[in-house]
Amino acid sequence: MKTIIIMKTQFKFPQKNLAIITLVMVALLAYNPLYAQTEKTISTTQSTKEITVKGSVSDENGPLLGASVSLKGSDVGIIVVNENGAFTFPRALKLGDILVFSFLGYETKEIKIQENTAFLKVMMTSDVVEILGALESNKPYKSKRPKN
Numbered sequence: 001m002k003t004i005i006i007m008k009t010q011f012k013f014p015q016k017n018l019a020i021i022t023l024v025m026v027a028l029l030a031y032n033p034l035y036a037q038t039e040k041t042i043s044t045t046q047s048t049k050e051i052t053v054k055g056s057v058s059d060e061n062g063p064l065l066g067a068s069v070s071l072k073g074s075d076v077g078i079i080v081v082n083e084n085g086a087f088t089f090p091r092a093l094k095l096g097d098i099l100v101f102s103f104l105g106y107e108t109k110e111i112k113i114q115e116n117t118a119f120l121k122v123m124m125t126s127d128v129v130e131i132l133g134a135l136e137s138n139k140p141y142k143s144k145r146p147k148n
Contacts, residue, residue, distance in 0.1 A: 050092035051113060055120030056085045057101060064103050064124060072098040072110065 057067040063085025070077025071093070077100075080087045089099070093113045099120070102108040106124040111117075 049115070050094055051115075051117060052092050053089040053099065053113065053117060053120060055087060055122060057087065057103075057122045057124060058085045059106065059124045059126065064106075067101060067103040067106075067124065070100050070102075072100050 057064045057069070057080050063080075063083065065080060065083065065085065067080045067085070068077060069080065069087055069089065071089075071091070076091050078087055078090055093099070095113055095115065097113045099111050099113065100108060101111070101122050101124065103124055105126060107127040109122060109124065111120060111122070
């Protein structure tokens, strides 16, 4: 005959561990930063203000048709096709965004968007374009391809 002895023991959670865990939880909750309606959140909402930018692109002779206006660091942009050189940027811009204006033969201009930037009047200045290579030659062109 076999005898089976069952021992019943009750697990006791040490009071020291409970005190340490409680202190850690209180420290995590107490030092967690809370951002509910503070000045920090108000200033961040002002920086996300979006502005629709309109304007015109011209040089000393008048409006520039075909000038390129693009957002720096992205592929969003337009080409000015209005006869007055007027444009409306296709996307609302945030404060601090930079618009790049370019046209062949003119210097590229970058304008940073600020709070009062609703209409831009951009005046492009001409740039010197150098063509490399021999422009005038007294020798006729001679083909280097073998004749068949």
